[in-house]
Amino acid sequence: MDAGAAGVGLAAAAADDPFKGSPFAAISDWSYGVSRRYQHVLDRTTPHVLHRWLACLGVALVYVIRVYLVQGFYVVSYGLGIYILNLLIGFLSPQVDPEIHDLSSDGPSLPTRGSDEFRPFVRRLPEFKFWYSIAKAFCIAFVMTFFSAFDVPVFWPILLFYWVVLFVLTMRRQIVHMIKYKYVPFSFGKQRYDGKKASSSSTETAGLLPRD
DSSP states (O other), X not given: OHHHHHHHHHHHHHHHOTTTTSHHHHHHHHHHHHHHHHHHHHHHHTTOHHHHXXXXXXXXXXXXXXXXXHTOOHHHHHHHHHHHHHHHHHHHSBSSOHHHHHHOOOSOOOOOSTTSOOOOOOBSSOHHHHHHHHHHHHXXXXXXXXXXXXXXXXXXXXXXXXXXXXXXXXXXXXXXXHHHHTOOSOOOSOOOOOHHHHHHHHHHHHHHSOOO
C-alpha cells in the first residue's frame, strides 16, 4: 500500500516537471557537472601557493605581451590596474578594522603585549580569493582585447601617471594605518609568548634569594 502510494507520488512529480528530459535539463545538468569539476580543480590547487602565483604571473605576462603587440586597450589596462589595487588593499587590511574595534570590544584583536595570546593576522580578503580574483581579471581583460569596441583611443601616459599617483597615495594611507594600529599583514608561522614561563622563572629566582 505504501509502495504503491510512493510510486504514484513519483509519477506525479515526474509529470509535474515539464523540463525533465528536455534540452534545458540536459544543459543544466552539464553545467552543474562542469562547475563541480572546476571547483574540485580549484580546491586541489589551494595548498600549492607558489605554483598558483607562477601561473598567475604567466597569465599576466601573456596579457602584457598582447597589449604591447596591439598597441592599444589602455583603458582596459587602466581599469585592470584599479581593480588589482582595490584587491591589494583588501589583502593588506585586517578582517576587523581596528578603528571599529576600538568602539566595540567584540571580535578578535591583535596582541599588544608579550603576555597576550598569539593571534594570526586575518585578512579581509584571503590569499586564495586574492589570487583567484587577479587571475580571473587578467583572463577577462585578455578576452576583451579581441573586441575593438574596448579599444578606446586615449593618451596612455596620463592614465599611467594617474594610476601611479593613486597607488602611492593609497599605499601611503595603508602604511600609516598599519603604523598607527601596530599590525603587520603577514604571519610567519605560529609564535608563542612565554609570559607564564617568564613569571615562573622569576618566581624560581625569587625562591633562591635568602630570606631575612
